[in-house]
Amino acid sequence: MLTSGPDGPPARTPQEVWAEWTAATEAEDVAVADRCAAELTEVAPDSYFAWFEAGMHAKARRDWALSASRNERAMPLFGEAEAAELGNGDADPAAWNLGIAATALGDWERARRAWTAYGVAGLDGGAEPIDVDFGAVPIRVNPDQPSLSLQVLPEHGTTEVIWCWRRSPAHAVVASVPLPESGHRFRDVLLHDGQPTGTRQLGNQEVPVFNELERLHDSGLPTWQAEVEGTTPEDVRALSDLAGRRGLGVDDWSAMRFLCVACSHGSPGPGHSHAPAPTATTRLGLAGHAPDLSACLQEWTSTRSGVSVLTLDLLW
Structure with a gap:
């Protein structure tokens, strides 16, 4: 009635x-x-x-x-x-x-x-922020497709899937150096959804991609681009380890995979790359303040015979 x-x-x-x-x-x-x-x-x-x-x-x-x-x-x-x-x-x-x-x-x-x-175990009561190692997670920033009806999507720039350190079931810290076009920075804090929207490979494991819901914190860390020559993958890993100990970001933008929308929202294998033609130099994305980056690069090149930094440009 x-x-x-x-x-x-x-x-x-x-x-x-x-x-x-x-x-x-x-x-x-x-x-x-x-x-x-x-x-x-x-x-x-x-x-x-x-x-x-x-x-x-x-x-x-x-x-x-x-x-x-x-x-x-x-x-x-x-x-x-x-x-x-x-x-x-x-x-x-x-x-x-x-x-x-x-x-x-x-x-x-x-x-x-x-x-x-x-049902998430290990989170005791208390008012302090959750900061637990939930592993590495790929997050799609500025999602190109809504997952909910009438959804308001973050629109900071272009869509990009970036690797992050997941610190709770719903938030993560950006671990890679995003392209400036994405409008995101190294160590931004992101709120993310829990519904998978594709997968990426992490070692031998396939892990879900989650969509960004909102940026909770803009780190403000400057993003740089370096052109270097004479490098091997081992050299780049050594720079990444060195930068990590200093709280800086390093990403090999030359190795970045460009995927079509269908691949990005699916489970792209090695054959699904849409990459640009290779070049003679390596393009690195770097994040941090100028004095810290300069000291890091100087230490790196001093221990790597044949490696040289050709250019270092502030992007934003």
Whole structure:
């Protein structure tokens, strides 16, 4: 039976609200979709899926405070029936999305509770930032394809998949030196999604690519380009080790693989490279402040016979 307020019309059924929301999404009408998301939680306040879908919409719009509150309301409503319908075992996706939203807000205590509720082990309580070694992860910055309806995508520059140090289930620090066109820098801190959008090879292991959701911190570290000659892969690895001990970034841009969209969002093997023609010199991307980089390069060339730096240019 429909209910009505003392002065208002009868409340709509959840099915009616969902139908309008679906139509608004297809029409890319954000204002109507926003209204329907809020209304769905009002007409179905005891429904897990009402709160979860509304929280997902807020996530797509990058309204992290609203996403956090809606997903937190959904979590106590998650039971066996909801788990069976989602087919995700005992893992509650609302807890995962709460972890993402809380990370975006810097609410580490709530993020820890959310990840623990989802089933992530080893995260004790406390309000201090999560800084755990979750391994290396490739992240697609400035994603070229949305993974959610009506999603607001980061638009700092061109799309690039870059390697990062993952420090929690939802945030990572840029470990490589991105191209300037990406609008990102070495040691930027990125919020990322948990849905894989392709894979990359890490040694003998295939690892998922995650999309950037937002840049949480701009490191401000300058990006440089160096043209060097006489180098071998071993020389470049030695420079990378030396730079790493100094907190600097090094990336062999000459070895960068350029992939078409289909390959980038899939599982590209060795035969899927779309690389430029090789050149006589090696092009390196470097990150750091000028005095530190100069000292690092001088130490490197002094121990590498035949290696010389031809040019060193500040890009941004």
